[in-house]
Amino acid sequence: MMTEHYELKQLLNLYYSGLTTPDDEKRLVKMFESIDELPEELAADRDIVIALAGEEVEIPKEAPVIIGMLVDKLESRDKRYAAGRRFIAFTGVAASLAIVVSLVLFIVRNGTPNPYEITDPQTAFNETERALLMVSEGLNKTDAFMDEASHTLSKITFIDDSLFEEEYIFEDSVYNDVDDERI
Numbered sequence: 001m002m003t004e005h006y007e008l009k010q011l012l013n014l015y016y017s018g019l020t021t022p023d024d025e026k027r028l029v030k031m032f033e034s035i036d037e038l039p040e041e042l043a044a045d046r047d048i049v050i051a052l053a054g055e056e057v058e059i060p061k062e063a064p065v066i067i068g069m070l071v072d073k074l075e076s077r078d079k080r081y082a083a084g085r086r087f088i089a090f091t092g093v094a095a096s097l098a099i100v101v102s103l104v105l106f107i108v109r110n111g112t113p114n115p116y117e118i119t120d121p122q123t124a125f126n127e128t129e130r131a132l133l134m135v136s137e138g139l140n141k142t143d144a145f146m147d148e149a150s151h152t153l154s155k156i157t158f159i160d161d162s163l164f165e166e167e168y169i170f171e172d173s174v175y176n177d178v179d180d181e182r183i
Contacts (some may be wrong), residue, residue, distance in 0.1 A: 004035065005042075012045055029053045 002161070011028045014020045032038070032046040118124045 004031070005039065007031070008035070008042065012042075012049075015049065025049075025053060 008031050011020065011024060011031070014024065015028060028049055032049060038046060119126060119155070
């Protein structure tokens with residue numbers, strides 16, 4: 001009995017490793033079917049081996065033709081995708097060249113001095129100070145306008161909207177879940 005279990009485990013190891021021959025698989029199925037007292041640890045293995053050792057599957061006669069057509073279809077699709085990949089590669093190269101040309105032109109064009117560029121540090125300081133004063137004046141005007149708008153809004157009284165509120169439940173409303181909780 002122990003030797004039978006040992007041989008069964010050996011065959012199972014070979015079976016799960018994919019090293020059994022068709023004869024070994026048939027012998028494994030016969031061993032599972034002949035053993036009356038099978039340990040629980042091998043019960044699941046028995047179910048798997050017997051289920052997989054079912055009858056051989058018949059391959060239809062048209063299968064090679066259908067598979068050939070499928071392979072041809074995949075090859076033609078691969079050719080179309082190859083053309084698309086070539087197009088993407090060419091456009092990538094063209095874009096890279098355009099970027100390089102643009103950078104070269106930018107560098108060459110900016111190599112000549114700008115007549116409006118300020119090179120004197122004192123002049124640059126004075127111009128910066130003048131620009132900051134203009135920004136400050138604009139912010140002060142905006143602050144005064146906001147104070148005036150706030151004062152005007154405080155004088156306006158609004159009608160109490162709670163008099164007009166009614167609880168309607170619409171079938172297509174997004175807020176039905178929220179309304180259900182309140183009701």
